[in-house]
Amino acid sequence: MIDNNKRRLDTIKHFYGDESIKNKVSLVIVHNDTFHCDDVFSVVMLSLINGKVQFIRTRDSDIIKTGDYVCDVGGICNPHSHRFDHHMYYFNETFSEDYDVKLSSSGLVYKYCTDELFKKFDLNLEGDFYNYIRNEIYENYLLPIDAIDNGYNIFKDVLPRTISTIVGSFNSPKQNFMDKDGVLDFERYEEEQYKQFVKAADLIKDDFIRFMTKIKSVDVKYFSAVKELVNSTTEKYIISPCIAYTQGLISKITKILNKDLLFVIYQQPNKFRIYAFRKSKISFESKCPLFKDWRGKRTEDLKQYSDFPGMEFVHSSGFTGQADNLKTAIAMCEYSIKHNE
Structure with a gap:
């Protein structure tokens, strides 16, 4: 043997x-x-x-x-x-x-x-x-x-x-x-x-x-905190107090909780950054991009939209944008949702 x-x-x-x-x-x-x-x-x-x-x-x-x-x-x-x-x-x-x-x-x-x-x-x-x-x-x-x-x-x-x-x-x-x-x-x-x-x-x-x-x-570190934040959200956008709460993690948890969020707003010193959620993790297409007339513009060109004071830029694809105050950042999300084509 x-x-x-x-x-x-x-x-x-x-x-x-x-x-x-x-x-x-x-x-x-x-x-x-x-x-x-x-x-x-x-x-x-x-x-x-x-x-x-x-x-x-x-x-x-x-x-x-x-x-x-x-x-x-x-x-x-x-x-x-x-x-x-x-x-x-x-x-x-x-x-x-x-x-x-x-x-x-x-x-x-x-x-x-x-x-x-x-x-x-x-x-x-x-x-x-x-x-x-x-x-x-x-x-x-x-x-x-x-x-x-x-x-x-x-x-x-x-x-x-x-x-x-x-x-x-x-x-x-x-x-x-x-x-x-x-x-x-x-x-x-x-x-x-x-x-x-x-x-x-x-x-x-x-x-x-x-x-x-x-x-x-x-x-692992932020799962519970992000889950609680997403659970408490009643709007189509979410305001994140922490940039460590990544868009990817938020997106995963919205799927687990069966929620349909379209935007996340990150509060940073003197600015509020907006990101649109993707249609899927393998797609670069946003579920609801920021309003088309703003896309590809920066501060000077955005001043013509007087109802949105403090807009600083919107990416040409509409997947992200920025304002210098929370009120305008929220208004940008709400207006984009209402006029999504």
Whole structure:
């Protein structure tokens, strides 16, 4: 009978030396050859959860069996044994019934390791708030990775440069490792791919930590206060006493509370900034832009509208504007709502 534990230790020792065995560093297996955002990000999340991991890029079934975690390879999806592949013909798992995009390996790691990941960011959440933050992170960070990796067409006329594109750009061109007859030196290629994988992992790790820091410092910190503010609002606009109450967070909470707000007014020293809410988070079109005749004008040109003293500017698209007093800022919102075309 094959001793998988001994084989695992031999594998780690071979690749990383005795020190890794002594320190009981977890071993993550991912596939070799071309890497994608999902396998790179899986390693990143597991490194955050475990403090440190070693990883091996292989398709060797004997080596795959030695991994503490196996991601994006191996043909098995079994969260209990930390097997997170999604390439099987029968695999149809999504993050929840609210989504119809199949999970990639990173989506699987996030779905089944959320609690461990949250602990590393000191996110001690419960109940509906836990579910809200968990979904926010998935929808805004993991979902695009899942969709792109599984071949969903999520773009129309313009192909943006996404985190998946950037991670993919770290792959080494195989042409650089071919001889004059076009034969690939796979061993040399893989040596370089390992280095490039590490660079890609460092990049997405930094990006994800920034993302999580913002989630913690905005969504988590101000959720209750913003929810109370939105709940108390009876108008189509909301007056925010704090610029830390971001328009994005206010917009999310209005959706949760089933309210239809059109503008937010931020009180700042000697000025009141207005922002129109978007029709959706993936649209730049405002639900109700500021009145069309004001758009693209600044203080001098706006003086002709004497019913609105103190108007300072309105953006050419009408998504934002500014006044030097609250009364005019409110009047600008109300007039724009009344005359929205």
